[in-house]
Every structure is written in C-alpha cells, then in structure tokens.
Amino acid sequence: MLEFADVGYAWPDGKTLFSGLNFRIEAGEKAVLLGPNGAGKSTLLRLANGLLAPASGTISWQGQALTAEILRQRDFSRAFRQANVLLFQHPEAMLFNASVRDEIAYGPKQLGLADIDARVARWAGELKLDGLLDEAPFALSGGQKQKLALACLLALDPQFLALDEPSASLDPRTVGWLIDTLLDSGRTLLISTHNLSLAAELGERALILDEHGQLIYDGPLATALHDLDLLQAAGLAHRHRHRHGGTAHAHLHAHDWESS
Numbered sequence: 001m002l003e004f005a006d007v008g009y010a011w012p013d014g015k016t017l018f019s020g021l022n023f024r025i026e027a028g029e030k031a032v033l034l035g036p037n038g039a040g041k042s043t044l045l046r047l048a049n050g051l052l053a054p055a056s057g058t059i060s061w062q063g064q065a066l067t068a069e070i071l072r073q074r075d076f077s078r079a080f081r082q083a084n085v086l087l088f089q090h091p092e093a094m095l096f097n098a099s100v101r102d103e104i105a106y107g108p109k110q111l112g113l114a115d116i117d118a119r120v121a122r123w124a125g126e127l128k129l130d131g132l133l134d135e136a137p138f139a140l141s142g143g144q145k146q147k148l149a150l151a152c153l154l155a156l157d158p159q160f161l162a163l164d165e166p167s168a169s170l171d172p173r174t175v176g177w178l179i180d181t182l183l184d185s186g187r188t189l190l191i192s193t194h195n196l197s198l199a200a201e202l203g204e205r206a207l208i209l210d211e212h213g214q215l216i217y218d219g220p221l222a223t224a225l226h227d228l229d230l231l232q233a234a235g236l237a238h239r240h241r242h243r244h245g246g247t248a249h250a251h252l253h254a255h256d257w258e259s260s
C-alpha cells in the first residue's frame with residue numbers, strides 16, 4: 001500500500017534527515033512509529049501524506065510513485081486525499097471553517113463524496129461533538145480540536161490513517177474510543193506516539209527511529225516492548241537511580257510500560 005524506498009529528506013535550510021529509509025506498509029497493517037524528540041516522526045508522516053517531497057528515493061502509494069506531477073493530477077489527487085489522511089500533532093493547522101458542522105463537511109464536499117449530512121452526524125456523534133456543531137472551531141479546547149480534526153478525517157472514510165501523537169491531548173475516554181474504533185475498522189494505521197500503553201494496544205508492528213532518524217527496528221511490537229536497550233535508543237526508556245535502604249543502584253525503566 002505504502003512504500004518508502006531509499007528515502008532521504010532535506011529541509012529548505014539544507015539540514016538533511018533520513019538516509020536510505022526503507023519500509024513497506026501493507027493494507028490492514030497497524031504500525032506504530034516510535035523515536036525520541038526530533039527523530040523525524042512528524043516528517044516521516046508528512047512524507048507519507050504527500051505534504052513533503054523526498055530529496056532522494058521514492059515514496060509509492062498503491063504502487064504509484066508520489067511525484068509532484070502525479071499529485072497535481074486532479075483524479076489521482078482526489079483519490080489520494082480521500083484514502084490517505086494525516087492527523088497533525090497540532091490540529092489548529094487543519095481547522096479554518098466557521099463552525100464544527102462546516103469543518104466536518106468540508107473535506108467530503110471538496111472531494112465530491114455523497115451523504116455529507118450523514119457523515120457529519122455520524123462522526124460528530126461518535127466523537128461526542130454533536131453538542132458543539134454550531135460552535136466555531138477556534139473556540140474549542142485543545143482536546144476538542146483534536147477530536148474535531150479526527151472527525152474531519154474519519155468523515156472521508158480513509159483507507160490509510162496516519163496519526164501524529166494522537167494521545168497527547170485526548171482524554172483517556174477518547175483514547176479508549178479511538179483504540180476500539182481503529183482496531184475494529186480494518187483501516188491501515190501508522191501512529192506516532194511516545195505512549196507505550198497506546199502503542200501496545202494499537203500496533204502489531206513497530207518502526208523505531210533513533211535520534212539521527214535512522215530506522216533501527218522494524219518488526220513485531222511485542223518484541224520491541226520487551227527490549228529495554230531498544231526502548232532507550234527510542235527515547236522511551238530511561239535510566240534512573242533507586243535507593244533501597246543504604247544502597248543505590250541504577251536501571252532502565254520504560255515510561256509507562258514495564259518490561260517483564
């Protein structure tokens with residue numbers, strides 16, 4: 001479904017990220033993307049969503065290389081924008097309509113999809129936004145904005161959903177709902193998170209970047225979660241000291257996950 005082949009990226013300031021990044025995500029897979037701050041998780045998700053173009057290598061969607069030319073073609077671009085969506089870490093960037101109702105309806109309208117009112121009603125209801133349909137998106141709380149951004153994406157009925165740190169501003173009830181909804185949906189998922197509990201529930205596969213943007217692990221999530229050295233390289237485990245009576249020792253801990 002999605003393939004990165006020898007991908008490298010260069011920021012406009014000349015700084016480079018990734019070198020020869022290779023992985024494939026097949027339809028129906030649920031993968032989590034782990035790595036320390038600045039590893040390149042958000043950048044990777046933007047590349048996967050066609051918002052950034054690689055400086056080297058190829059990113060393919062359904063076997064088609066995502067070139068600037070193909071992304072300019074109306075039919076391809078419409079189908080791609082409906083099927084491949086990204087929830088930003090900071091969703092303000094996605095919200096610009098006058099009301100919550102208009103915001104959810106916007107994407108389906110732009111893409112010419114049917115049953116717009118039903119889509120709005122369904123996803124506003126699922127995300128408990130139905131009491132806020134006439135509110136202005138900018139007046140919502142951070143977590144409500146995140147839920148609205150998610151409703152906007154789900155209203156497109158996408159096949160591939162990339163989520164950048166979805167648990168950062170969602171309350172535990174919404175995170176629980178998200179896990180159930182996404183697991184039941186059969187959608188292909190790529191989720192960046194520092195939350196190992198969420199990762200453990202959502203993902204089957206882990207892609208782990210180190211602090212230099214190198215892919216240091218691509219394999220079963222369960223195996224990764226029991227490898228504290230790997231988790232330390234991913235910024236997900238840390239070494240700290242303990243005192244037991246008069247003696248002190250140091251060992252590794254995962255933030256919200258205990259390896260056994």
Ligand SMILES: Nc1ncnc2c1ncn2[C@@H]1O[C@H](COP(=O)(O)OP(=O)(O)OP(=O)(O)O)[C@@H](O)[C@H]1O
Pocket residue numbers: 011012013015017035036037038039040041042043044
């Ligand atoms: N607009 C930009 N111009 C130049 N460099 C940038 C830009 N945006 C991000 N970077 C750099 O790219 C690298 C990767 O950033 P990115 O946001 O992808 O990391 P991340 O893994 O998502 O981090 P976090 O866990 O903190 O969200 C960082 O070194 C960052 O400084």
